[in-house]
Amino acid sequence: MPETVRITMEHGSGGQATGELIGEIFAPAFRNEVLGQMEDSAVVSGSGRIAVTTDSFVVTPLVFRGGDIGRLCVCGTVNDLLMRGAVPRYLTCGFILEEGLEIELLRRIVRSLAETAAEAGVQIIAGDTKVIEGNGGLIINTTGVGSVPDGLDISAGNAGEGDAVLVSGTMGDHHAAILGERLQIESDIESDCAPLGEIVKGLLDGGIRVRTLRDVTRGGLGTVLKELAEASGKCFIIEEDAVPVSARVRDFCGLLGLDPLYMGNEGKLVAVVPREQAAEALEIMKNARYGSGAAVIGKVAGTGEGTEAGELLMRTQIGGVRRLTVLQGEGLPRIC
Amino acid sequence: MSMNLEEIKQYLKEYNGPELKIMEVCGSHTGAIARNGIPGLVSDRIRLISGPGCPVCVTPSSYIDRLIDLCLTPGVCVVTFGDLMRVPGSRMSLQQASGMGGRVKMVYSPMDVFPMAQREPETTFVFAAVGFETTAPVYALMVEQILEDHIENIRLLTALRTMPGIIDRLCAGGADIQGFLAPGHVAVVTGSKAFEPLAAKYSLPFGVAGFTGEQILTALCGIVKACERAKSGKDGGLVMNFYPSVVTREGNTEAQELVERYFGVSDAVWRGMGMVPASGRLLREEFAALDAGSRDLTEDHKINKACCCDKVLMGKMKPTQCPLFQKVCSPLRPQGACMVSTEGNCYTYYVNHRE
Amino acid sequence: MCVAMPGRVLSVGERTALVDFSGNRVQARTGLVKIEPGDNVLVHAGCILQKVSDREMEEMNAVMREMDELL
Numbered sequence: 222m223p224e225t226v227r228i229t230m231e232h233g234s235g236g237q238a239t240g241e242l243i244g245e246i247f248a249p250a251f252r253n254e255v256l257g258q259m260e261d262s263a264v265v266s267g268s269g270r271i272a273v274t275t276d277s278f279v280v281t282p283l284v285f286r287g288g289d290i291g292r293l294c295v296c297g298t299v300n301d302l303l304m305r306g307a308v309p310r311y312l313t314c315g316f317i318l319e320e321g322l323e324i325e326l327l328r329r330i331v332r333s334l335a336e337t338a339a340e341a342g343v344q345i346i347a348g349d350t351k352v353i354e355g356n357g358g359l360i361i362n363t364t365g366v367g368s369v370p371d372g373l374d375i376s377a378g379n380a381g382e383g384d385a386v387l388v389s390g391t392m393g394d395h396h397a398a399i400l401g402e403r404l405q406i407e408s409d410i411e412s413d414c415a416p417l418g419e420i421v422k423g424l425l426d427g428g429i430r431v432r433t434l435r436d437v438t439r440g441g442l443g444t445v446l447k448e449l450a451e452a453s454g455k456c457f458i459i460e461e462d463a464v465p466v467s468a469r470v471r472d473f474c475g476l477l478g479l480d481p482l483y484m485g486n487e488g489k490l491v492a493v494v495p496r497e498q499a500a501e502a503l504e505i506m507k508n509a510r511y512g513s514g515a516a517v518i519g520k521v522a523g524t525g526e527g528t529e530a531g532e533l534l535m536r537t538q539i540g541g542v543r544r545l546t547v548l549q550g551e552g553l554p555r556i557c
Numbered sequence: 558m559s560m561n562l563e564e565i566k567q568y569l570k571e572y573n574g575p576e577l578k579i580m581e582v583c584g585s586h587t588g589a590i591a592r593n594g595i596p597g598l599v600s601d602r603i604r605l606i607s608g609p610g611c612p613v614c615v616t617p618s619s620y621i622d623r624l625i626d627l628c629l630t631p632g633v634c635v636v637t638f639g640d641l642m643r644v645p646g647s648r649m650s651l652q653q654a655s656g657m658g659g660r661v662k663m664v665y666s667p668m669d670v671f672p673m674a675q676r677e678p679e680t681t682f683v684f685a686a687v688g689f690e691t692t693a694p695v696y697a698l699m700v701e702q703i704l705e706d707h708i709e710n711i712r713l714l715t716a717l718r719t720m721p722g723i724i725d726r727l728c729a730g731g732a733d734i735q736g737f738l739a740p741g742h743v744a745v746v747t748g749s750k751a752f753e754p755l756a757a758k759y760s761l762p763f764g765v766a767g768f769t770g771e772q773i774l775t776a777l778c779g780i781v782k783a784c785e786r787a788k789s790g791k792d793g794g795l796v797m798n799f800y801p802s803v804v805t806r807e808g809n810t811e812a813q814e815l816v817e818r819y820f821g822v823s824d825a826v827w828r829g830m831g832m833v834p835a836s837g838r839l840l841r842e843e844f845a846a847l848d849a850g851s852r853d854l855t856e857d858h859k860i861n862k863a864c865c866c867d868k869v870l871m872g873k874m875k876p877t878q879c880p881l882f883q884k885v886c887s888p889l890r891p892q893g894a895c896m897v898s899t900e901g902n903c904y905t906y907y908v909n910h911r912e
Numbered sequence: 913m914c915v916a917m918p919g920r921v922l923s924v925g926e927r928t929a930l931v932d933f934s935g936n937r938v939q940a941r942t943g944l945v946k947i948e949p950g951d952n953v954l955v956h957a958g959c960i961l962q963k964v965s966d967r968e969m970e971e972m973n974a975v976m977r978e979m980d981e982l983l
Contacts, residue, residue: 401936404665408936468934476933476955477639477665478585478899478915480592539770540566541594544910549888560976585914638957666958668941691914695959698943702927742914745954745962775972779979797979801971803918803954803962812944812961 228322233352242350246328250335251314251345263346265311270369272307274298277362283330286398287411288487290361291334296414296487297438298365299341303421304434304490306375307367312338313347315362319355330359341416373425377452379432382523385499386459387492389420389506390514392442393470393484401473410469413511415488420509424492429502433493441483444547445491447533456528459519461537482535483548493521562771565778572600577784578733579603579777580872582720583740584611584900585768591909593770595777603781606872607902609723610740612687613640614870614894614901615827616716617857620687621646623714623850627683628659634677635661636670637685644897647858667699674711683849687716690751691742693820693838694812700819700840703847712849715839718825720747721755722836728759732872736780738773739765741800746816748808749798760787760794767800775799819844826855828894829867859893861885866893869902876903877912916956918964921949931955 231238248256255263278294288296295312302309314334318327338345343365394413401408417436424431433453435445442464450457466481474481488511494502499517506515519535522528533545560568581587587607590596596605609615621644628635628651635651642652642663655661664670667684674682686696696713703711720743728734739752744765752763762783766776776799787793798804816838825837832855840848859866863881868874876882876895886892888904895903905911919933919940928939929947933955941959952964965971 404663406665406936406938410935469936472917472919472933473936475917476915476936476938535594537592537594537770539562539593539595539598539774541596541598541770543592543594546908546910549904549908560980583914666938666941668958689914691916691956691961694944694961695941695957698941698959701943740914742916742954742956742961745916775976779975782979797975799972799975801975802965802968809944809962815944 226324227357228318228320228324228327228352230320230352230354232318233350239350246324246331247348247350250331251348253344253346255344255346256348265346267368269371272302272305272367272369274301274365275363276301277360279360280399281358282402283326283359285402285412288414289330289333290359291330291332292337293414293487294361294363295334295337295341295343296416298363299343299416299418300436300490302365302367303417304375304436305369306373306421306425306431306434307369309341309343309365309367309418311346311366312343313364314345315349316351317360317362318350318352319358320352321355321357322359323357327359337416341418375431375434377433377435377449380449380453380455380493380521381432382455382521383496384432384493384521385496385517386446386457386519386521387494387499387503387506387515387517388437388442388465389417389490389492389512391465391467391470392437392486392489393466393474393481395487396441396484397470397473400477406473406476408469408473410473413486413488415511417488417490417511420490420506420512423505423509424502427501427505429494429498429505431492431494435491437486437489437491439485440548441481441485442491443482443533443545447545447547449491449493450533451531453521454530456522456524456530456532456534457519458522458528458534458536461535463516463518465514465516482545496520560778562774565774566598568778569599569603569774569781572602572781574602574785574788576602576604577735577781578606578872579736579738579780580606580608580734581738582608582610582724583743584614584898585742586610586738586740586766586773587902587905588900589768589770589773591905591911593773595770595773596911598774599777603777606734607905608727608872609827609830609870611898611900612689612716612718613644613898614866615718616644616687616894617826617828617854618647619854619856620714620716621651622648623854624651624685625649625654625659627714627849628654628661629657632679633660633681633683634673635659635683635685636664636673637661639663640898641685641687644894645860645891667695670711671702671708674708678710681710681712683712683714686713689718689720689740689743690746693717693816694746694809697815697819700844700847701815712847713840713851714849715851716854717820717838718827719836719838721751722833723827724755726833726836727871728755728761730871734761734872735784736762736764738776738780739763739796741765741767741804744800744804744808746809746812748806749796749804750806750808752796756794756796760792762793763796765796765798765800765804772799826857828857829859829870861892864893866895869895876906879903883907914956916954916961918952918954921947921951921953923949929960931960
């Protein structure tokens with residue numbers, strides 16, 4: 222490829238420049254038999270129930286502490302599949318490149334994407350690239366496909382009275398990392414973006430009768446738990462003291478008047494499991510990659526006086542009770 | 558014998574005297590009280606009321622309108638805290654104006670505007686200087702630096718408000734309040750002495766409080782005890798400092814002097830409440846060149862005629878009693894400032910399902 | 913309304929000081945109170961407003977005793 226340093230509209234024309242871009246950057250990174258056929262669509266084997274998800278990634282900056290948009294798009298997609306107990310198998314990636322994007326940056330992102338895909342055990346079997354006018358940005362759209370073992374039913378509606386609620390680690394890290402990059406606050410906070418396959422596999426292989434799994438993304442833990450409470454028609458009660466938040470993230474939030482309960486992650490999950498299996502599930506999570514900070518944070522209560530269906534309650538550090546909703550608004554930092 | 562947290566909680570829960578309405582006048586207190594679940598921890602006979610403690614909520618609509626006009630002006634960039642982004646003016650919010658091509662930059666600290674101004678000497682940067690006494694010294698430092706460094710392209714549009722004036726208006730207006738939770742960080746600057754004239758004038762207890770659940774409960778305990786003391790004929794007007802780690806009686810005199818040097822006391826319009834004498838500060842005349850037009854921002858329009866923010870801010874109405882609350886007005890579709898700000902009374906009630 | 917946090921001063925410069933909050937570092941503006949490395953300070957909107965007394969426990973106890981004498 223000639224000495225082009227940045228993406229131009231030519232790369233999107235479908236001609237020579239496009240071919241070279243794919244040949245030099247995408248094909249070598251995503252090397253596999255299926256993609257190598259370079260057909261119009263991928264034909265793969267599969268039977269039984271499949272899980273399908275789609276997602277788009279528009280994060281800025283493209284590279285941040287703890288990750289980049291390439292790693293993020295694999296984790297986000299793969300985790301959505303894992304939350305239904307599916308084994309992630311295939312990913313598609315549509316790249317929308319803005320004019321001006323540095324090709325070396327693109328190469329780095331694609332490499333990171335490929336490495337994360339390998340870690341997560343998925344193949345990139347279809348892709349697309351388009352170029353639009355812009356300012357050097359990048360958007361990635363994905364579809365993820367996984368296979369769901371027979372008889373497995375993991376979904377939001379399954380939570381039952383007495384079940385235990387666990388999280389796989391500290392809350393708010395990804396959102397704090399991104400926000401810290403955008404404002405002038407220097408911090409060591411890293412995005413926690415990670416594929417959660419080992420945790421989920423560990424739980425299922427370990428015989429845990431998992432009721433619900435949800436990854437804690439946009440909107441944070443508060444939003445996710447409130448949605449689960451409403452979907453299941455039960456009341457969720459959590460302990461403020463038990464929710465793991467790193468000192469770094471806690472103080473970052475303190476500086477900006479933000480609430481870690483409403484700051485998103487990209488590598489943490491909520492698991493609802495039968496009470497009698499809570500200790501075991503915790504042990505499994507703690508021993509799995511990316512689960513070392515796991516904790517039991519609460520339980521699913523029956524509905525009755527003070528505990529209504531669809532309600533999310535939190536016992537505060539001083540013993541009060543706080544009723545939580547989903548995130549309202551954008552969670553902009555405050556000063557006043 | 559000092560009380561520990563459990564004893565304080567027990568005292569507050571078991572209080573059985575006459576009904577007490579205790580008002581806090583600090584958005585951070587509004588939020589902390591709700592986030593800690595404090596209303597449920599105190600006796601039914603202790604009612605916690607939110608007053609006009611959110612500087613964003615009390616900024617008149619004309620201030621937002623002026624910011625919007627400025628950000629849409631070529632060659633001007635408005636710099637602001639996140640708090641102001643979603644507050645509606647008479648037509649739209651800053652966030653919406655930004656979507657229309659207006660130049661708005663959100664920062665953590667007003668000091669962040671200096672490197673911006675240096676990078677773009679041909680742009681005029683207008684800082685949206687809102688806040689109470691806590692933030693005024695920060696703006697004073699800003700003005701000092703602008704003058705010392707001879708910076709030509711930074712201006713301030715101010716909406717500075719001060720607490721004693723509005724508390725006076727509340728009490729003089731016959732508000733049914735038996736005690737005040739005084740704003741801890743305001744007191745860091747002003748000293749707890751700032752509340753002494755009010756305590757004496759209205760014979761009311763003021764408890765200067767920090768922002769953790771424990772600190773707030775401790776201050777409430779002191780206020781309730783002071784009210785009980787007043788029952789037995791002793792003088793109920795006193796100021797107690799429950800945030801001694803950072804608050805002293807005198808406050809930060811250096812900060813006070815700096816503010817006084819650049820900003821003079823002025824009357825100010827509080828959204829929904831009209832003009833309140835000696836309740837704000839404006840850049841002194843000799844620094845008028847740095848002012849982006851703060852002096853004539855007195856007009857104030859309701860977004861929705863049925864909005865009751867003014868009554869809510871005065872503690873005369875609970876958010877839940879406003880006809881628009883939840884039905885029409887929500888954080889996603891705010892009809893008044895109290896629902897826009899994340900420290901607003903209505904917003905806090907809404908997201909914490911408070912009754 | 914006034915989000916402010918205590919942090920520890922790492923170093924002092926001409927107009928600013930580097931303040932640490934459990935790993936978050938802010939170049940906070942000085943000028944309102946004299947400080948030196950090691951001090952605990954209260955920071956609001958990127959400005960140091962006050963030193964945090966390390967005698968909080970003592971002072972709080974004194975306040976509580978005063979309060980007990982109220983009734």
